[in-house]
Amino acid sequence: xxxxxxxLTSCAAYSMAQSVSPYVINxxxxxxxxxxxxMFEGKKRTHVISVGTPEKVNYAYDLKQGALLEVWRGDFIDxxxxxxxxxxxxxxxxxxxxxPLSAAPALAALADKDAVWPDSIAFDDLQNQGYVLDKSKMPxxxxxxxxxxxxxxxxxxxxxxxxxRTISINNSKQPLYCRVAVGQNIEAHKNNSYVVGDKAxxxxxxxxxxxxxxxxxxxxxxxxxxxxATDSLTYSITW
Amino acid sequence: MKKSxxxxxxxxxxxxxxxxxxxxxxxxxIYPIVTVPIPKEIALEVGGMTFLPNDELAVATRKGEVWIxxxxxxxxxxxxxxxxxxxxxxEVLGLNYIKGDLYLTQRAEITRLRDLDGDGEADEYRTMYxxxxxxxxxxxxxxxxxxxxxxxxxTLNLGWIGYGASxxxxxxxxxxxxxxxKLKPFATGFRSPAAMALxxxxxxxxxxxxxxxVGSGSIMHVAExxxxxNPAGLIWSGEPGSPVKLRKQDIPDTGEPEFxxxxxxxxxxxxxxxxxxxxxxxxxxxxxxxxxxxxxxxFKGQLFVGDQAQSNINxxxxxxxxxxxxxxxxxxxxxxxxxxxxxxxxxxxxxLVGMTSRGWSSTGKAEYGLQRLTWSGxxxxxxxxxxxxxxxxxxxxxxxxxxxxxxxxxxxQLSTFIYKYxxxxxxxxxxxxxxxxxxxxxxxxHKKVRLVLDSLKExxxxxxxxxxxxxxxxxxxxxxxxxxxxxxxxxxxxxLVLTDANKPTGNIQVAHHMEGMEHHQMGNMPAxxxxxxxxxxxxxxxxxxxxxxxxxPDKTILLGTKPGLKxxxxxxxxxxxxxxxxxxxxxxxxxxxxxxxxxxxxxxVGEMALKMGLDGEKYYFVPATPKVLAYTVLLQPGQSDTIxxxxxxxxxxxxxxxxxxxxxxxxxxxxxxxx
Numbered sequence: 001x002x003x004x005x006x007x008l009t010s011c012a013a014y015s016m017a018q019s020v021s022p023y024v025i026n027x028x029x030x031x032x033x034x035x036x037x038x039m040f041e042g043k044k045r046t047h048v049i050s051v052g053t054p055e056k057v058n059y060a061y062d063l064k065q066g067a068l069l070e071v072w073r074g075d076f077i078d079x080x081x082x083x084x085x086x087x088x089x090x091x092x093x094x095x096x097x098x099x100p101l102s103a104a105p106a107l108a109a110l111a112d113k114d115a116v117w118p119d120s121i122a123f124d125d126l127q128n129q130g131y132v133l134d135k136s137k138m139p140x141x142x143x144x145x146x147x148x149x150x151x152x153x154x155x156x157x158x159x160x161x162x163x164x165r166t167i168s169i170n171n172s173k174q175p176l177y178c179r180v181a182v183g184q185n186i187e188a189h190k191n192n193s194y195v196v197g198d199k200a201x202x203x204x205x206x207x208x209x210x211x212x213x214x215x216x217x218x219x220x221x222x223x224x225x226x227x228x229a230t231d232s233l234t235y236s237i238t239w
Numbered sequence: 240m241k242k243s244x245x246x247x248x249x250x251x252x253x254x255x256x257x258x259x260x261x262x263x264x265x266x267x268x269i270y271p272i273v274t275v276p277i278p279k280e281i282a283l284e285v286g287g288m289t290f291l292p293n294d295e296l297a298v299a300t301r302k303g304e305v306w307i308x309x310x311x312x313x314x315x316x317x318x319x320x321x322x323x324x325x326x327x328x329x330e331v332l333g334l335n336y337i338k339g340d341l342y343l344t345q346r347a348e349i350t351r352l353r354d355l356d357g358d359g360e361a362d363e364y365r366t367m368y369x370x371x372x373x374x375x376x377x378x379x380x381x382x383x384x385x386x387x388x389x390x391x392x393x394t395l396n397l398g399w400i401g402y403g404a405s406x407x408x409x410x411x412x413x414x415x416x417x418x419x420x421k422l423k424p425f426a427t428g429f430r431s432p433a434a435m436a437l438x439x440x441x442x443x444x445x446x447x448x449x450x451x452x453v454g455s456g457s458i459m460h461v462a463e464x465x466x467x468x469n470p471a472g473l474i475w476s477g478e479p480g481s482p483v484k485l486r487k488q489d490i491p492d493t494g495e496p497e498f499x500x501x502x503x504x505x506x507x508x509x510x511x512x513x514x515x516x517x518x519x520x521x522x523x524x525x526x527x528x529x530x531x532x533x534x535x536x537x538f539k540g541q542l543f544v545g546d547q548a549q550s551n552i553n554x555x556x557x558x559x560x561x562x563x564x565x566x567x568x569x570x571x572x573x574x575x576x577x578x579x580x581x582x583x584x585x586x587x588x589x590x591l592v593g594m595t596s597r598g599w600s601s602t603g604k605a606e607y608g609l610q611r612l613t614w615s616g617x618x619x620x621x622x623x624x625x626x627x628x629x630x631x632x633x634x635x636x637x638x639x640x641x642x643x644x645x646x647x648x649x650x651x652q653l654s655t656f657i658y659k660y661x662x663x664x665x666x667x668x669x670x671x672x673x674x675x676x677x678x679x680x681x682x683x684x685h686k687k688v689r690l691v692l693d694s695l696k697e698x699x700x701x702x703x704x705x706x707x708x709x710x711x712x713x714x715x716x717x718x719x720x721x722x723x724x725x726x727x728x729x730x731x732x733x734x735l736v737l738t739d740a741n742k743p744t745g746n747i748q749v750a751h752h753m754e755g756m757e758h759h760q761m762g763n764m765p766a767x768x769x770x771x772x773x774x775x776x777x778x779x780x781x782x783x784x785x786x787x788x789x790x791x792p793d794k795t796i797l798l799g800t801k802p803g804l805k806x807x808x809x810x811x812x813x814x815x816x817x818x819x820x821x822x823x824x825x826x827x828x829x830x831x832x833x834x835x836x837x838x839x840x841x842x843x844v845g846e847m848a849l850k851m852g853l854d855g856e857k858y859y860f861v862p863a864t865p866k867v868l869a870y871t872v873l874l875q876p877g878q879s880d881t882i883x884x885x886x887x888x889x890x891x892x893x894x895x896x897x898x899x900x901x902x903x904x905x906x907x908x909x910x911x912x913x914x
Binding site: 032033034035036037044046047049063064083085086087088089090123127128129130131132133135137139 | 360365373376
């Protein structure tokens with residue numbers, strides 16, 4: 001009996017020692033970009049980059065889908081499961097409250113306005129080309145998919161109140177759609193603004209963009225048409 | 240006549256012109272190591288290294304950074320300077336300056352880095368090619384290396400799920416990329432191909448690590464379409480562009496030696512030079528060809544091979560016999576500060592050695608490091624080359640040998656052995672038998688010794704030990720007096736006629752015949768070549784509940800492993816005399832055991848296990864010593880062993896360790912015995 005208790009105590013002591021603190025990374029005076037695996041909607045995504053900024057506005061992006069996965073404010077990311085010992089999970093963990101967006105590709109070639117938005121694009125159908133940093137070291141992601149060359153840049157707006165995203169297509173062989181938002185409910189407001197969900201976040205689309213809301217089986221989607229071979233869309237996310 | 244010679248010798252001695260006895264050489268004396276300082280805040284866990292045209296050293300790390308180091312040589316007594324060039328990549332395990340650009344391999348892709356605005360930092364991270372991943376930690380990627388035709392070469396690890404598996408496309412493959420980055424699958428069968436290099440013929444050699452289907456680490460030549468041993472990658476051999484014709488079902492799992500299987504499975508390639516595990520190294524990790532710009536002794540054209548687990552560098556001499564690469568491995572330099580991963584030639588001919596050991600144990604205890612291996616210029620007394628002959632070997636030395644010791648069979652000890660080829664992780668040494676010397680011929684300049692053996696065994700590893708050899712000048716022993724020759728092909732040619740003139744003096748040191756003997760029949764026979772004998776006391780490994788335990792065990796313990804060479808319980812408190820039933824389950828990705836030792840004896844037992852020689856695995860790396868109280872067998876990943884023992888009556892701290900070579904330093908715990 002004594003031995004059993006002793007063993008239990010030693011086990012407990014050991015597990016407490018194992019509850020180690022996170023290994024926190026934060027951007028100092030420049031953005032911190034981190035390639036890692038990331039869990040999103042219960043699935044391990046393997047070609048993900050997370051960007052932490054000095055303004056403490058952070059996001060995660062799936063390089064093989066062209067998808068802005070999620071955004072969050074505050075501390076950037078915990079890499080304990082990557083850089084402690086072998087880091088078997090190799091998972092980076094966003095710190096703070098995360099606003100999940102979508103794992104689906106931002107761009108698609110729809111057969112018509114009502115065609116279902118694809119959940120994903122096949123690995124071989126999107127050639128990710130990496131990224132280029134601007135003067136403030138924020139990345140523009142580059143890839144080729146759906147017959148177009150794409151650049152996708154997400155930057156901090158208004159000192160951290162919002163994120164701005166500009167998606168540009170070049171040499172596009174066909175009109176493409178961009179799915180800007182998806183949710184149970186999307187309401188159009190003045191000045192090209194849209195409130196998504198239960199005021200979870202607000203999208204503001206640039207003037208002149210061919211934006212429209214459509215109903216789907218699961219709720220609503222906000223789409224923008226990129227009709228020309230060279231075209232571009234800028235919108236902001238405020239939350 | 241004799242008297243005057245004697246007087247002359249005395250005179251010469253007095254003048255200091257005749258040296259009576261030179262100092263025995265040491266590695267430290269011949270090849271000094273210089274440590275390159277690293278600023279405290281930089282975790283320089285080296286995954287890739289390359290020199291830039293301006294002689295700066297670029298280092299890529301496992302935490303995804305690229306650092307550029309100015310003056311790693313510490314010229315003029317100046318400290319090296321570090322600047323951060325790039326960051327954020329996913330575990331970079333290869334870096335190379337190719338055709339004016341920096342290329343690297345991270346888990347998911349080949350990346351090219353460019354500094355577009357000249358501010359000293361990369362601002363273009365261009366994905367040149369991206370491959371799928373499963374999310375398994377073991378899917379490492381290495382390269383890119385430039386081949387002789389201008390293609391980039393990358394190798395991809397298997398994933399680990401209790402055994403090696405190819406969970407995503409091309410893992411377990413060597414891939415080539417044309418200059419415009421079209422993929423050409425090149426070869427498969429890889430398990431953990433941590434390093435590769437070109438030899439002077441521009442042929443590709445890679446380093447494999449002991450594991451499933453890999454009895455011991457090795458250096459292997461790779462040609463297009465080769466299947467190099469582990470069948471997991473074969474699931475992709477039917478893909479368009481695959482030059483490999485074999486399928487998984489073509490590969491037998493019998494435990495025969497690989498060379499036997501290769502005779503009936505065309506396309507199966509066997510190692511060029513085996514690196515016997517635990518003797519020479521455990522984790523073959525870096526290869527550096529000794530090209531003209533190196534300055535490391537009289538070994539140009541040979542390969543230096545680094546080891547992550549044993550923090551050492553070995554030297555490999557290769558030759559081609561009947562069109563097949565084979566050769567010998569010798570120790571070269573031990574004592575590096577951490578686990579070796581990458582080696583590069585500096586502009587002064589010194590060797591930069593980049594290291595990391597996070598997640599794996601290494602003999603050098605530092606978490607990471609960067610050192611410079613230099614040559615003092617002092618000629619080492621070494622075996623320069625070993626060339627196979629139709630009836631034995633020709634050893635070539637760096638300086639003349641003393642003829643008397645060279646012609647004495649007692650100066651040598653030779654044996655042959657091999658490993659099993661099967662899905663089981665690693666392999667014990669099998670079919671070991673002693674060789675004897677029938678003739679010895681010393682060349683007129685005393686720099687070559689031809690040994691004629693009783694027989695050669697094609698396909699086998701030939702252990703060559705030369706403890707009794709001395710140099711002609713100074714009568715010093717060899718700096719490294721043992722090596723292992725892989726005899727893939729026995730050369731044709733004239734065998735030496737045995738005569739009185741070439742008959743050896745003395746008798747060869749006989750290692751006892753080991754063929755077909757179970758370890759528990761060994762009695763007190765000495766371990767083959769090992770200074771420490773293996774344990775034969777089965778009373779320390781009781782696998783059935785003792786009959787006297789009528790009420791069963793007092794305590795049942797379930798012990799497991801955690802990643803990074805750890806037991807999952809490290810502090811156990813038990814009363815003296817407690818009857819214990821302990822089940823140890825190995826859930827890690829390498830071999831482990833559990834050995835309970837006397838107080839203050841953990842390190843001593845761990846060190847003894849390192850000295851068990853080729854027989855080590857046969858005895859589960861448990862040395863014969865009263866310091867060992869109880870042990871489990873050496874366990875494959877996924878296996879368990881249940882043992883029964885009684886806690887000693889004397890209170891104290893009783894360490895337990897894993898005695899697999901090198902693990903004991905981190906894989907340990909203790910039983911605290913109380914009244």
